[in-house]
Amino acid sequence: MQTLLLEALYIMAGLVSLLTAKMAYADQKHPSRIGSTIFWGLLGFVFILGKYVPPQVVAIILIIMGVLTALNKVQAGNQHNASEEFRLAESKKFKNKLFIPALSIAVFAFGIAQFTQFSGLVGLGAGALVATLMALYMTKAEVSFVAYDGSRLLQQVGSASILPQLLAALGSLFAAAGVGEVIAASISGVIPQGNILLGVIAYCLGMALFTIIMGNAFAAFAVITAGVGMPFVYSQGADPAIAGALALTAGYCGTLMTPMAANFNIVPAAVLETKSQNRVIISQFAFALVMLLVHIALMYFLAF
Template identity: 60%
Template sequence: LVAVLVATFLPNLGANNAIGISAAAALIVAYIIFKPKLSTPFKDGVRLNDNVGSTGILPQVLSALGSLFTAAGVGAVIAAGVGALIPEGNHLIAVIFYCVGMALFTMIMGNGYAAFAVITVGIGYPFLIAQGANAIVVGALGLTAGYCGTLMTPMAANFNIMPAALLETKNKYRIIMTQVPVALIMLVIHIILMYVLAF
């Protein structure tokens, strides 16, 4: 609520600052409700960081890698390769390539945002948006199609490996194995929705 209010009424601060202010407000509210020792949040923050380890900074590193891939022209290379496989004017095949490509590249990168820039430049824009697809639908469903890949990869360590470590599961891939059927069903639903809603 605080983040939305700050972003709405103080737009000059930007979204990141709105989230930071809301986190500080949440901490104050938690102090009021639970009345812990002043040092408790800091000790628990250190404990959680120690449990997570270097995995905690993985999302930022992977996002930076996605930007680097985009700047290096990986999207253009993907467009050239995919262009030979998609029959001209076949929107269904283009949607399948885009959604599955988003999921696969997210599995490689471990991050939907990193994959989004590269795959949208390589497939989403030239084969969908430039062919008349609704850009808002393509963008929204494309990013969440990438999240289907997040559910199926150990590269998304902050979502899949770290929780397994914190829950002390016997198999560190147990969370991924549980999520795969749901992710595949959701990916098919994304393909259908994008094909129906974007054109």
């Protein structure tokens, strides 16, 4: 049952991409009409039919999408947001009630994961659907606005919207290729065996840096734990539960500092329409550095 629900969510994501491709093609003033149409159309195909076609075909599709991105052929179209006056009036009307649909996503994801047999991913999808219905009911907006604004936002975010999937796959690839062992061999001559403090620093910094590169702390965790955590931290007697939890959240410090974590740092900037797409990262950077130092201290004093 869970597999069917997840498949339904992937199909819906694919339909959103196909709708975006349709709107990009219909936009005669689009700065990159054909390239954007092909990109979103291929993404929709992968989401809907990816599991039914050979992996080699999906790989070729991803290469084509990568080439289109590299050639700057995936751009935002000519779809416009509501006027500043209208949005200001609506925000004054609803005030903090505007956060109810967004918060309901987290509530549903947590509730379904904790109290049903389904995973949090199913809950996340269900929460997104419920949040959409709640927003439509609250605002009395037309259903067509969902499609229009969804397409506008997806094109505004651009190819960065698929980074989470690509980076998760990259983490699995790194782990399978033995990158962790290569890292361990590289730093074994730098960190003296038995030096707990240097091992903790290397572990936390490695998690943050690899997350900055990969944009995904979960993907970085397998690689850095194998290459740094096991030989230089856990082998010294660290509590696996404490050290593992702190290592993962140390990776999240890197998440705050990288555009590769598009869903955290690029999407909010697009939604808020900031002048710089890195505005969120700039605001978080100093806080992330402080939190990284705190993680190093906590792991050193609590895990041993």
